[in-house]
Amino acid sequence: MGNFLIVMAAEECRRQAEGLFQKGLRLCQRLKGQSRTVNILTRPSLWVAGFARLNSSGGKIAVDSETGNWLVSIGTWIHADGFGPEGQQRLLRLVREKGLRQVARNLEGFFVIAGGDGSDNEAYVLTDIVGSCHAYSRIEKGITAVAGSSLLLAALEESEIDPVGCQEFVQGGIIYEDRTLFREVRKLHPATQFSYKSGRLVRQECYWSTADLNPGSLTGSAATDALCDTIQTAARKIGSLVPRLLCDLTGGYDSRTLVAGFLSARVSISTAVSGETESPDVRISSALARLAAIPHRQSDPPPVHRYDQIHQALQLTDGEYDIVEYSPVSEIHREYAREFDLSVNGSFGEIARGYYWEILVPRTGNIGAIDAEKVARLRYLPRGFDSTIFPADQRVDLVEHFTNIIRRNNAGLENTPNTFQLDNTYLKLRMHRWQGRIASSTNQIWPCLSPFMFRSILEVMLQTDHHLRRRSLMIRELLPKLHREFSEYPLEHGYPPLPVTPLTLFRFWPIVPLYGNKAVSRLLRLGKQGARSTGPVSTVARLQLWQDPQIQEIMRCDRMLSTTVFEEQALRKFLSRSRHLEFPYGGQWARVLTLECLLRSLKEANSLI
Secondary structure (H helix, E strand, C coil): CCEEEEEEECHHHHHHHHHHHHHHHHHHHHHHCCCCCEEEEEECCEEEEEECCCCCCCCCCEECCCCCCEEEEEEEEEECCCCCHHHHHHHHHHHHHHCHHHHHCCEEEEEEEEEECCCCCEEEEEECCCCCCCCEEEEECCEEEEECCHHHHHHHCCCCECHHHHHHHHHHCCCCCCCCCECCCEECCCCEEEEEECCEEEEEEECCCHHHCCCCCECHHHHHHHHHHHHHHHHHHHHHHCCCEEEECCCCHHHHHHHHHHHHCCCCCEEEEECCCCCHHHHHHHHHHHHHCCCEEEECCCCCCCHHHHHHHHHHHCCCCCHHHHHHHHHHHHHHCCCCCEEECCCCHHHHHCCCHHHHCCCCCCECCCCHHHHHHHHHCECCCCHHHCCHHHCCCHHHHHHHHHHHHCCCCCCCEHHHHHHHHHHHHHHHHHHHHHHHHHCCCCCEECHHHCHHHHHHHHHECHHHHHHHHHHHHHHHHHCHHHHHCCCCCCCCCCCCCCCCHHHHCCHHHHHHHHHHHHHHHCCCCCCECCCCCCHHHHHHHHCCHHHHHHCCHHHCHHHHHCCHHHHHHHHHHCCCCCCCCHHHHHHHHHHHHHHHHHHHHHHHC
């Protein structure tokens, strides 16, 4: 489903809560461009609205005619019995018969599900195991509002910028933990059941945790076979529910493995790739599609040079994702949504390949607390940002900040392999908010899904012995089981995703110059802080946007609403430099623009309500 808004109230706050709900409906039109079907359920102390996506799917509210129980969901989920979002009525019955916790353990996918009983004063919200489908809450005295949009909740009443969330976003492009850009609005935790009564949060319980897994318990062919089986099972379930599937197919491991899983399960799909015709991703994906004789689409990312383009992206992202970066992505998805029913991608597949583990060498797999400061510095500290635009007395020390986040999220896992701790960090930090911001934005357009985040698949990957997952060995052993031709066709660097054996050794000669160059690059990087790009916006996009009169007006420092969080003189210099060809902070400039557009949109919407 696309989005929802739920307002719950204590008896003495009913009138105020109903007013906020009605305001929320109007704001959704102003802020989100929501002119599609809106389904509404009202009770004396509870109000629910379900909003359809841009492709008109979703937004329905299921109601039990006997009990008055109700249920609404966003995202894409599949129950163990083989039904999905179109079966909300069936899910509602299961919640009544078996209880929400049991139902939660039988759901897989990317979702937030909310519901309540017929008595009007009790409600619940259930998040997926990674929290990748974003939903938020705003709690005031006697009133709780929950929605799939942080911007909508911020607009309900007066809100202040969260200085930590703001610096995380502007400097690195990702907001972490439960923070948003606003103090009053909090992101709902992953894998959690939230229970509300009379407009107040009364309980929250985690129903799934990495701490309950047994790392290293799956080894050898048993692990590879288990991954093969779970991928094929997931593919069949998805294929049985959705007729027109469009799968990402690039030049790397993850999307190739996913598409191979669908093909081996005999599920009909089409594939797509984004990029220039001669780019490695496009050349390889096109060749793979020809090998498999499947319909294939290639899209050139459209140029971003007008305000109206980024404004459309803002309506989808709530300002939690760089709107210059997401704008071409959203335009491509809008086109595909006219022809297909579900966008499928290979996100989370990298967990099977020991992603980020290179920083653990030579202690890969050792038991003991991970070096949180090292992980923070090498994998979470953004490169290429100018911190001087924030007042000196308010600047966050990002290394210390991320170190503390990593320690908090790994608490209790200190006696597990360091590889498992790094996986846990990757899920709870990067995939929770980085991948989640992309998927949650795209979900506003049409349904999207990453099968590798299904619990059945994720648990196999997380519990597989680290020796098998190093250097992508698990995937290299899996691919021939799924699709022999895909396993033999070279990756971007010229060698195939096959295990290295005496019979295949000759295929790996490109590794010699490749890793020689990598070694040189690594030596050149020694002593430099940061190991992650901040997703720099192209110079062409930045300079073209500066030519738009609306952008020039928005980014006039003396009229900017966001100057309350910046050091004004430093910001003036920053913006002045950004007009020139040589400017190293293109991504940060785009996020300053995103924040300013967000605040303006918020102000304009409220002035019209």
